[in-house]
Amino acid sequence: MTDLFELVSNLRRPRLLIRAARFGLRDYNRNRDLRRLMRQPTVPSPESALERLMAEETLLETSRREGAAHYNLMRHIEVLIAMMAEARLLPRPPSMG
Template identity: 50%
Template sequence: MPAAAALTRPATESTPNTPGTRRPRLLITAARHGMDDYRRQRDLPRLIGPGIPKADVTEVLAALEERMETARRANDPGWSCLRHVEVLIALLSERALRAE
């Protein structure tokens, strides 16, 4: 691949447990680094609001992340990189907790 082509294509990586879903490597790497600081009681209400049953948390987070990814790809000015990373941190952490 020519060097110029490598610069124009962002590196992507699959999100764990979601085959075929590709996200920029930088988003996934940032989320993985943030997983150590994830605290369910503190972070979930801020991200998705109170009152979501524990069983539904990953589905709610996955839907929220999908909407954020759609906004990112559409270059929506309302898209927030920080918020997207926070949701990915929560999603990856909740999936890791569920797998234990």
């Protein structure tokens, strides 16, 4: 299985988009925000949430790059915030020393 934390860490997005997401991390409330973003009554595990969020973020990034009329900047930032927060909840693999 691919390390989800590493995938999030290696994302390359415009600096302003990442800065906006980092700024929003301090107000992130997993129970409130993740339920709303995922449109479901309960919050999934961090692994499951991160997989779904990453799939949605890929679609949002494609829309952004293509200049699609339906692109939603606020949704993109919210998804990035949730991805960063969920990645922090993942167990870290032991470091190779």
